[in-house]
Amino acid sequence: MNFEYNQKTKDLLARLKAFIAEHIAPLDKEYTAWTSQNLWQVHPAMPGLKEKARAAGLWNLFLPEEYGEYSPGLTNLEYAPLAEEMGRYLWCSEVFNCSAPDTGNMEVLAKYGSPAQRQQWLLPLLAGEIRSAFLMTEPEVASSDATNICTSIVREGDEYVVNGRKWWSTGAMHPDCKMYIVIGKTDPDAARHQQQSMILVPAATPGVRIVRPLDAFHTYDSPFGHAEVELKDVRVPVENIILGEGRGFEVAQGRLGPGRIHHCMRLIGAAQRSLELMCARVQSRTAFGRELSKFSSIRQEVARSACEIEQARLLTLSAADKIDREGIKHAKELVSMIKIVAPTMAQTVIDRAIQAHGGMGVSGADTPLAAFWAYARSIRLADGPDEVHMFQLGRNVIQRLPGA
Template sequence: MHFEYNDKTKDLIGRLDAFIEEHIAPLDAAYHAWTKANLWQVHPAMEGLKEKARAAGLWNLFLPEEYGDYSPGLTNLEYAPLAERMGRHLWASEVFNCSAPDTGNMEVLAKYGSPAQRAKWLLPLLAGEIRSAFLMTEPEVASSDATNIATRIERSGEDYIINGRKWWSTGAMHPDCAFFIVMGKTNPDAERHQQQSMIIVPAGTAGVEIVRPLDAFHTYDSPFGHAEISLTNVRVPAANIILGEGRGFEIAQGRLGPGRIHHCMRLIGAAQRSLELMCQRVDSRTAFGRNLSKFSSIRQEIAKSACEIEQARLLTLSAADRIDRHGIKAAKELVAMIKIVAPTMAQTVIDRAIQVHGGMGVSSVDLPLANFWAYARSIRLADGPDEVHMFQLGRNVVAKGGVV
């Protein structure tokens, strides 16, 4: 692969950086304070910022294929550095209609949805008029093995009836959440990876109950949030099934590969900003009669952080390039590598930055570091825990005799 971005990407990086510097960075601290005080409400500036982003051509940047007037049609490699820039501010992705889980749900509907499903659900998502949620993880089973998922999706005439309990349903608390994509079993007797299906459930359907919001490290991630949801005799039309019965794992693989690229690049952006804050801090503080930047231990922490960020960045770009050139199946080892490497790297770098800032570092009032750390630690579980990726990667590397 080439290690220099193409002209299209460079232009978008410049425009995105300028937009973030002008509109997002100055609002960062106030945004977080407002959302903590006003749970499950959209910040008053959000819609205006979205309009500005769309007018600037910085909209739906994640979607790797052309989709009418809604997407610039970037490859994963072209989008990756843009996701990194958005990751410097945890709420920035929504401004550009590039936030999870909507990105994954849009990709699912664009790739696998029927014409009617795309018209009803995808187009409003692409326009930023609604939000969505993805319901996969369950509290009663070890969902790191997705074959354990027990929610039942049973055919009843022209409908499906859904019963189950989900949690860590990201996006479900957002006031504009209009529908869920639910994964569950349509045929428990089928082959192991053909038991599951995905189906669209409108948010207001009878039998859908938001049991409670879930916090991660005392952070609710308002306004989109994470919810525990009960599904009791939820009836939806059979036309809401995506791609067909037994295709859930196939859809999940197509959804999660690019999504992991997005998460990893956002984490690299958070780590990069943390390193920059660390450098500013040590260059301006004195302890024991010396500037902090003069201490050898501090310089070593900064040097290691710079190395680790660049290693993770290049590995993630390599995974993105492999997906673009050869598809998600050919890139599965590299995708597993970045999912193992990037969150742990970010957590480590952010922790060093927190340490350098002392008491200020552990508070989310003046700095983003505490929120960054919570995000990095959470992503070590989201989209598959570290252990699953290492287990599968190790198995595949052995099978290939050490070749990736």
């Protein structure tokens, strides 16, 4: 395997780093403070930053295939270091129209949407004119087993009627969120993995109600946020079904595979920045007559962190390469591996950096570490909890490697 970045990636990475250094890094603390105090409002600088990013050709970098003027058509392997760089600042991805859940929703529409669906929803998303949400998890059932999802999607003539309650619907609180992709059951009596379907629901449809915003570790992740959403007798045209009835799991696998490694890429960036902050801190602080950097225990923590970040980075590149060469179906095990490894790695590295900073490490106003930690811990549940990935991966490994 050769994971040396090609010239296209190197050029984009250099431009991305320069853009972030000029426009993102100087604004980071002010942006974070403003959005925490002005819930569900877009920071005044965001529209201008998006315009600059698009003009600089740093737009829709995630989309793995050419899509007209909207995407440079990068492979997952080419995108990986760019996503890592964006992950160094939690709000950074939105500037480049590369933030979840829009990335996954755009991929769904690009791969599986009808021409009419693409025209109505994909083009505005690619242009950054609107945002979207993905409604899967439900409060009443263990949604780690997606076959438990019980939101009903019932056809009545030329419409589908949707009833259910969702939560942890990331993006639903954003003021520009105009559309949901909802997964639910169209046929409870079908085979286990053919009961579910995905359907497009405009956010302004009668019967859609935001029950409440949800906080994660006592933060709201404004302005995109996470919401509990009630769907009560919500009627949408039959043309809003994606790919066809009973194909929800097929669409979900196509959506979640790249999305899972996108999170891992960003988490590697967060872990790398945390390590850099840790190194700067221990060189600038003195305790018991010595710089912290001279204590063996600190050096061991730094060494372990550097090893763990590089291991996760290489595993992520391997998963991205496998998806590009053989498709998501053949990369499932590697995707599960990195989804198991990267969030826990990031959580561990960030925790070490917090400890090295002392009280400053838990102050969200002074460092990004507490927010990074909350993000890493949350991703251990998002897109399939650790236990589900380990259960499935362990099963596959046992079947493939029965022993001598």
